[in-house]
Amino acid sequence: MTDADEARYRDQPLRSFGRTGGRPLSPRQKALMAGALDTWRIPEGEEAIDLNVLFPEKKTFWLEIGFGGAEHMIAQAARNPDTGIIGCEPFLEGVAKALAGIEDTGASNIRLWPDDARPLMARLPDQSLDRVFILFPDPWPKRRQHKRRLVQPAFLEALYPKLKPGGHLRFATDVKSYADEALLTFLSDGRFEWLAGAADDWRVSPADHVTTRYESKQLGDCRPVWFDFRIG
Ligand SMILES: C[S@@+](CC[C@H](N)C(=O)[O-])C[C@H]1O[C@@H](n2cnc3c(N)ncnc32)[C@H](O)[C@@H]1O
Numbered sequence: 001m002t003d004a005d006e007a008r009y010r011d012q013p014l015r016s017f018g019r020t021g022g023r024p025l026s027p028r029q030k031a032l033m034a035g036a037l038d039t040w041r042i043p044e045g046e047e048a049i050d051l052n053v054l055f056p057e058k059k060t061f062w063l064e065i066g067f068g069g070a071e072h073m074i075a076q077a078a079r080n081p082d083t084g085i086i087g088c089e090p091f092l093e094g095v096a097k098a099l100a101g102i103e104d105t106g107a108s109n110i111r112l113w114p115d116d117a118r119p120l121m122a123r124l125p126d127q128s129l130d131r132v133f134i135l136f137p138d139p140w141p142k143r144r145q146h147k148r149r150l151v152q153p154a155f156l157e158a159l160y161p162k163l164k165p166g167g168h169l170r171f172a173t174d175v176k177s178y179a180d181e182a183l184l185t186f187l188s189d190g191r192f193e194w195l196a197g198a199a200d201d202w203r204v205s206p207a208d209h210v211t212t213r214y215e216s217k218q219l220g221d222c223r224p225v226w227f228d229f230r231i232g
Contacts, residue, residue, distance in 0.1 A: 013118055016150040017066070017138055022093035029096035036099045040112045042086065042120065049123045054111055055084025060130040062086070063162075065117040065150070066137055068094050068214050074101035075210040077110050083130075085110050088117035118158065126161045132169045136215055136224075139175040151182040156189045160231070167231045170206070174220025183227060192229035202226050 025033065042049065051061045060083045067073040067087040077085050087110060089095055095114040102110055113120040140148045151171065163169065169192065173179050186192040196202045202225050205211070215224065 013116075013154070014148050015116075016140075016148050017090050017116070020090045020092055022091065025093065025096050028100065029093070032099035032103065033092070033096055036103065037095070037112070037114070040099065040102060040110065042111050042113050044115075045123075047123065048125060049120075051084060051125070051128050054086075055109060058082060058084035058109060060084070061128060062131040062133070063117070063121075063124075063129050064088065064133040064135070066134065067098060068136070069212055070094060070098035070101050071212045072133070072135060072210040073098065073110065074105055074107065077107040078105055079208075081109060083109060086113060086120070087111070088113040088115065088120055090115050118155070121158055121162055124162045127164045129163050130167050132159065132163060132167070135170070135172045135212070136174065137171075137178075139173065139178050139220060141175060141177070141221075146177075146181070149178060149181065151178075151185050153185060153189065156185065156192070160189070160191055163231045165231055169229045169231070171227045171229075172209075172215075172224055174215070174218060174222055174224045176220075176222040179222065179225045179227075186227065186229060191232050193232050195228045195230055201228070 042054070055061065062083055062085045064073045064085060064087045067089045068091070070087065073085060073087045087098060089098070092114070095112060098110070098112055101107070134150065137150045140146055171182055171186070173182065187194060203223065205224065206226055206228065
């Protein structure tokens with residue numbers, strides 16, 4: 001490893017996702033990855049992303065971090081045609097599913113970042129996002145793995161400036177220790193106003209939520225919790 005490589009890896013945040021490969025892609029998925037991905041992906045690079053150029057004529061901009069099988073993102077795009085949605089996901093099978101969903105629904109208001117959301121976030125203008133979704137992020141359940149969890153003070157430090165004042169963020173998990181840790185992290189930050197007024201506001205799936213296959217598997221150790229925050 002060269003000195004430059006060492007410096008690059010040292011400066012990167014810890015990996016918050018598991019595998020990026022999965023089962024072999026189907027012929028359709030392979031064709032979509034080889035063709036349609038170039039149409040919908042945000043090009044790699046360092047330069048700032050102008051959301052008005054990325055989504056001409058859209059008024060609001062959402063970010064979904066870790067869209068998994070893309071069911072939520074695809075359904076939200078159909079329900080919210082005036083919104084531009086950036087979906088981030090390093091798991092290639094998930095990206096292929098998103099491309100299939102875009103093709104099946106004819107959605108034109110989704111752009112894909114097939115990688116770690118964090119470098120993408122750094123390229124977004126400040127106060128540009130109306131909503132952010134972090135739904136069932138990788139739980140990293142063992143204590144020694146907790147440092148890989150996405151929701152950490154440094155992550156909120158990077159994300160907060162990208163949200164518009166009055167913007168919204170939704171976090172969901174079915175892992176008790178992550179629920180506790182994430183809520184503490186958001187509230188300790190002090191800039192995320194928790195919107196729950198009663199217990200059902202966090203323990204009942206929100207009316208505008210779209211259940212995913214992953215969520216339905218109930219792999220965690222508690223019932224799902226839903227934390228909705230407004231940006232102060
Ligand atoms: C447990 S899955 C849940 C997927 C989906 N949100 C759902 O509810 O069905 C979490 C996903 O987050 C993705 N992920 C983890 N860290 C990420 C990061 N830094 N940037 C983007 N995606 C990430 C993983 O690859 C994984 O597919």
